[in-house]
Amino acid sequence: MNQQSPLLDANEITKRFSGITALDSVNLDVAEHEIVGLIGPNGAGKTTFFNCLLGMLRPDDGEVLFNGQDITKLPVYKRARLGFGRTFQRIELFSGLTVREHLLIAERVRRGDGRLWKDFLNLAKTRPEESAAAEATLELLELTDVADAPVESLSLGKGRLVELGRALMTEPKLLLLDEPSSGLDQVETRALTDVLRVVNRQRGTAILLVEHDVEMVQSVAQRLYVLDFGVLIASGLTDEVLADKAVRAAYIGDIAVSS
Amino acid sequence: MTAVEPKSSPPRGASDTAPLLELRNVYAAYGPFRAVFDVSLSIAPGSVVALLGSNGAGKTTIARIASGLLKPTRGQVFVDGVDVTGIRTFRLTRLGVTHAPEGRSVFASLTVEENLTLVFRQEAGRKGVQASLDRAFELFPRLGERRNQNAGSLSGGEQRMLSLARVMVHPPRLLIADELSLGLAPIVVDEVYRTLEKIRDSGTSLLIVEQHVHHALALADQVVVLTKGQVSFDGPADDLGDLAARLMPGVASDGQLVEPAAGVGILTPEPNGSADHPPT
Ligand SMILES: Nc1ncnc2c1ncn2[C@@H]1O[C@H](COP(=O)(O)OP(=O)(O)OP(=O)(O)O)[C@@H](O)[C@H]1O
Ligand SMILES: [Mg+2]
Numbered sequence: 001m002n003q004q005s006p007l008l009d010a011n012e013i014t015k016r017f018s019g020i021t022a023l024d025s026v027n028l029d030v031a032e033h034e035i036v037g038l039i040g041p042n043g044a045g046k047t048t049f050f051n052c053l054l055g056m057l058r059p060d061d062g063e064v065l066f067n068g069q070d071i072t073k074l075p076v077y078k079r080a081r082l083g084f085g086r087t088f089q090r091i092e093l094f095s096g097l098t099v100r101e102h103l104l105i106a107e108r109v110r111r112g113d114g115r116l117w118k119d120f121l122n123l124a125k126t127r128p129e130e131s132a133a134a135e136a137t138l139e140l141l142e143l144t145d146v147a148d149a150p151v152e153s154l155s156l157g158k159g160r161l162v163e164l165g166r167a168l169m170t171e172p173k174l175l176l177l178d179e180p181s182s183g184l185d186q187v188e189t190r191a192l193t194d195v196l197r198v199v200n201r202q203r204g205t206a207i208l209l210v211e212h213d214v215e216m217v218q219s220v221a222q223r224l225y226v227l228d229f230g231v232l233i234a235s236g237l238t239d240e241v242l243a244d245k246a247v248r249a250a251y252i253g254d255i256a257v258s259s
Numbered sequence: 260m261t262a263v264e265p266k267s268s269p270p271r272g273a274s275d276t277a278p279l280l281e282l283r284n285v286y287a288a289y290g291p292f293r294a295v296f297d298v299s300l301s302i303a304p305g306s307v308v309a310l311l312g313s314n315g316a317g318k319t320t321i322a323r324i325a326s327g328l329l330k331p332t333r334g335q336v337f338v339d340g341v342d343v344t345g346i347r348t349f350r351l352t353r354l355g356v357t358h359a360p361e362g363r364s365v366f367a368s369l370t371v372e373e374n375l376t377l378v379f380r381q382e383a384g385r386k387g388v389q390a391s392l393d394r395a396f397e398l399f400p401r402l403g404e405r406r407n408q409n410a411g412s413l414s415g416g417e418q419r420m421l422s423l424a425r426v427m428v429h430p431p432r433l434l435i436a437d438e439l440s441l442g443l444a445p446i447v448v449d450e451v452y453r454t455l456e457k458i459r460d461s462g463t464s465l466l467i468v469e470q471h472v473h474h475a476l477a478l479a480d481q482v483v484v485l486t487k488g489q490v491s492f493d494g495p496a497d498d499l500g501d502l503a504a505r506l507m508p509g510v511a512s513d514g515q516l517v518e519p520a521a522g523v524g525i526l527t528p529e530p531n532g533s534a535d536h537p538p539t
Contacts, residue, residue: 041446042415155315
């Protein structure tokens, strides 16, 4: 880390649920343009941590700084405007709408203009700048050829990309992804991984990634944090963390990890 | 495994020589543009069948037909040689065929222990509950740590473990295992597959659908490959070898995917299983 303050700087985040300490003084930062992985056993606190960052949960202790600004007490929608993007663990697309329509709606939501509810579905009257943003995202995700297809005709892998596209329409500085490869086959996982790299390279979007597919994390993340029972047990460069004995014992077991 | 009589039993008129489960020329549509066509497969008692193919090839549809969760539009389903096409899922469960993770419901507002106790009381009787709970918590220590927590507030992976514990402690005659590893940490996936092996050794047949092809192949006697809704390979696991790359788009013999598959997939996965669905 250089002297410039990181994009995301979470300090001493603690969260308790009736007797359980789900997060215990967790420190994590993400620099601009960086891809960082957050891994750990089931129930380690990864999703809880995301929820604290996004404002869905209020931490009992600690602070979240974004671009140097303290956002710990900011409501969810204000964080989104600052540049948080996320995808949901369960895919939430609307059947009957096309891929392009999903992106256009996301664009209108971002601007939150009066047109939204009036014109929500009147997508024929699209402003040029809306279309340009949607087309650029379609191209980035290689979804141009299915732009007019209803989402329910897509494969799960493409559906996941539409979700990602929708998050990108809000022009996030930081994307939080919770198990994005879950349910995808290996070909689809590889395609998703490629897209994440392209998004990161072309738009400079920083990514914080929770995944159980170790190979996938290893192939995109520069740094890793490992949570176990709410406590950070390791952090550092990806390959070094994956070789760590405590990490292997808690999370990976005896499978081979290529280096 | 505790010594309890299995609750499930073969249907009346069952034949000793018939496959445990047979799908004969089944068809089904799922989603607006997808279908499985004329799929036949059979599972001999005690054997392990791996059902492979890219996402959207129809694997989950076949798993759901085999477990009675989906009725085929054409074709028949047999258990022990008896036609059971279209019978309700709970009846199929009584005949010993259960789908995981969907085979039993989870109640979000009940605790982990209450959810397990409900099932184990049916399977093992009041006296068998404690031994079953011990076994479940041995299998998934994490669930033991969370035994008094409401199932609805469990993490994604913990909910998955709860779904699996309910079927793995008292395995049926045929377990239809549809992507058991989804959302689980690698160390837990290994444990799940070690347990499947034990279940197999104790006489349960398995139909395994799995994205982690190498896990499925390590256990399988027989492999069925689906390509765009049709069976493109059906044979002993040993024969798969080099045929894999040709028959299964994108999958080489080592189970690694090498090229894009042309399949289409299902839009809505249910990663956390069936929280709060009423019992079927
Ligand atoms: N509302 C709640 N009440 C009580 N305990 C909770 C609540 N929400 C989460 N927990 C517990 O906090 C722990 C952390 O959960 P979390 O969902 O953050 O785990 P995770 O690391 O995302 O796990 P997974 O890999 O399985 O998704 C879990 O043990 C979970 O059971
Ligand atoms: Mg989680």
